[in-house]
Amino acid sequence: MTALPSPDHILAAMQDIVGASGCLTDAADTESYVTDYRRLYRGKSPVVVLPATTEQVSAVMAWCYAHDVPVVPQGGNTSLMGGAVPDDSGTAVVINLRRMNRVLAIDTINDTMTVQAGVTLAGARAAAEESRRLFPLRIGSEGSCQIGGNLSTNAGGTAVLRYGNMRDLVLGMEVVLPDGRVFSSLRGLRKDNTGYDLKHLFVGAEGTLGIITAAVLKLMPQPRASAVAFIAVESPDAAVKLLGEARQLAGPAVTAFELISAPALDLVLEYLGDTASPLPERHDWMVLVELTSGADEEALNATLMQILESGLERGWVKDAAVAASGADAQTFWRIREEISDAQTRTGGSIKCDVSVPLSRIAEFIGNASARVLALEPATRMVIYGHMGDGNVHFNPLRPKDRSAADFLGQWYKPVSDLVDGLAHAENGSISAEHGIGVAKRDDLRQYKSQVELELMWQVKRALDPKNLLNPGRVLPGLDSPK
Template identity: 85%
Template sequence: MPTDSHTAPATSPTSATNATLAAMQAIVGAGACLSGDADTESYVTDYRRIYRGKAQVVVMPSTTEQVSQVMAWCHAHDVPVVPQGGNTSLMGGAVPDDSGTAVLLSLGRMNRVLAVDTINDTMTVQAGVTLNAARTAAEQEQRLFALRIGSEGSCQIGGNLATNAGGTAVLRYGNMRDLVLGIEAVLPDGRIYSSLRGLRKDNTGYDLKQLFVGSEGTLGIITAAVLKLMPQPRANAVAFVAVQSPEAAVRLLGVAKQHGGQAVTAFELISAPALELVLEYLGDVTSPLPARHDWMVLIELTSGGSDESLNATLMEILEAGLAQELVLDAAVAASLADAQRFWRIREEISDAQTRTGGSIKCDVSVPLSRIAAFIGDASAKVLALEPAARMVIYGHMGDGNVHFNPLRPKDRSAADFLGQWYAPISEAVDTLAHAENGSISAEHGIGVAKRDDLKRYKSPVELELMWQVKRALDPKNLLNPAKMLPRLD
């Protein structure tokens, strides 16, 4: 029977920690190991400061060989290991529990871009390369690495792969599962798996790299990857558009696809409470539109053509939307600065919620044809429970992913609101998404926050198959234990 616990060390906590620290220092050097609460605090606390644990040692390897040695020692001594990238997880998946028995393995020192192949249109990077650094390296070679998320300055490629990150360009380019051609990963016992070949066609059996993508560090530690590159777009057109309703937004997306085809790169939904929250948080930014509207979308088109042609396409989309009474108003970016300002509004919504406190994170996806009905039904459910909740709804409507994040009323504390409503609101929203043949996690993963909920939304067959894979690769259940997989007993 699977368990979310690990074998407790036979020695005392102090002697165990001393032995572990000495072993880790012998592998990576004393300067690459941290111990003690003060030095490890930032590693054992999650981005939202909701999850906090303890670690025997924070170890920071610089090579795959060092990761292999760390894993082999921990496997031999029954020491659990929690891998961590940029620690930007929203689900508590990258911090240890509070037992203090785990080694936290931080990949931040493995931050080299190993190769950029402009003929094969690939880039090989170590897992600790930040998303921003990867995108910059591609841009320097007139190429695009297409993943785009708000935390790109902090999040790392290994973590992006481990959580199958999505972001704002999935509509056109797909998520990380679509953007990776090969990975290198260290298994729980220290063995190294590698498929760093950069092939687009390789029909030689199971596609093993995909086991590790989205596994949240429970099967192996990703140490390097070969990523797909695309031509760098030369033209860009962006508009901030007020729409009648979520249903109108879905119909406008269809209009955009009809006129823009593959040029439609992003289509982001923003509710009025989401806009109001982020404008209050930023302080130095105003709404692109003169009047208040209940619903807005941010549309971006990109292409290898000219700005004039792409802007003409954007105007066709907006004019067709006006003719069909889908569009109420629109602001079209007249410059790069305008486009950046529009995008800043969208990208800062998540951080504005974190700073405000009291946000219930429901990261769901439903079929696009059902997204408007889901938003309406879920909003009614939440407001029936707490009429004063601020309905911060936003996200990647183009691919069916909505961040449905009810926020505490202004006169309620975060602790009071979350204590009373987190479980009932989260369950109500997730149940509705599941009923629409959707998912309770579109891109944020499962971690600790959603782990036990999987029993309600995954079939026994699915859960048992996942545990069979876990047992095969990690029979001691030492790698990121108690994350993602619920107990079956």
């Protein structure tokens, strides 16, 4: 095997391509690029490269490919699975796309928006709003996460129930391949049956097959009306039944249906400090429901009240707070969106991101909760998520009297394995929207068939035969299956 170029040689080559200002090497400057969001994974890199154009990304990749230098693509670095930072070998160049942050075009007739991959999700949503359109992806890290990363992890979020994942929101894509070639389908077509739809290879691939540099995204009409309620329900089973009733009565107007456990609400209210529960009494389970439509506000609120009344009559609903203003709705959503950060600040949560068929979600939550509490009775069961698409963030949190290090050291792997196994037994997935990265990579040998693994490796070999692009991520093991 040919020896890798020296760090000085790599740096000089990168500076020739992107300029000295586009290369970071000092430890203080690179710290945030080589450390993951939860500070669980930390690596090294000879240089963090900040390209400004697709041509620069292409040139960097071509040089690295020719010299066998591994590359880690990176967006906002909000991954929870360790998939966007280098390992500790110090051999991989990090390519961060934050300088590629321009909205290239908005077509209000075609209802599309073309953006560079480094545009933040918040920036994309704001640009759409300025054109009186909606880009519907909505996740808690929208101020930091970038469109390229959203596509690379097939991000979901709180509006999947109505609008789908990122795979459903992209029409075209520009991707730099491992050898530096550029694939482009930035056409904004909703119908194109000219062979394989190649863009979908790169959605959810976590930067292992190519570096997404631009995309054409779908836009939607802005809703004219919204109705939001924070509802106490009898149980997860009651929540599932209430969702069915909401869909029956409101149809596609049901935009979000978020489950929240009492420990999750307790934690976030303690973290926020300045926010009270929307409900006067403590309840074991709650859902945050949002309806949106092009109809008038009065009609939508009437539909929401009809859903609540039906739930009360059937014993599914115990209490409810209906947002009387936009400020109320923002408060309700703030509670939901801050649950993740509240856990990070507190430390000691075992983050299981699973999905199961909606018909099995209540039984899964009940079984998994009982099994975890049998291991550690004082565990705080922080459970929340996008109930409408079966995605549960099942995050057992350390007891208040145990340190994060102690709790995670004892229970992280046993509990993760337990929860993943129960989800798999329900025909579910061990990763609903966080991806695989490093954290779940080796688990795929247990939950993916040999045929699936071999097919994924065949795709990887075809596009990246040298295994230089985000190596050691997603695909299990150091070597591909034989």
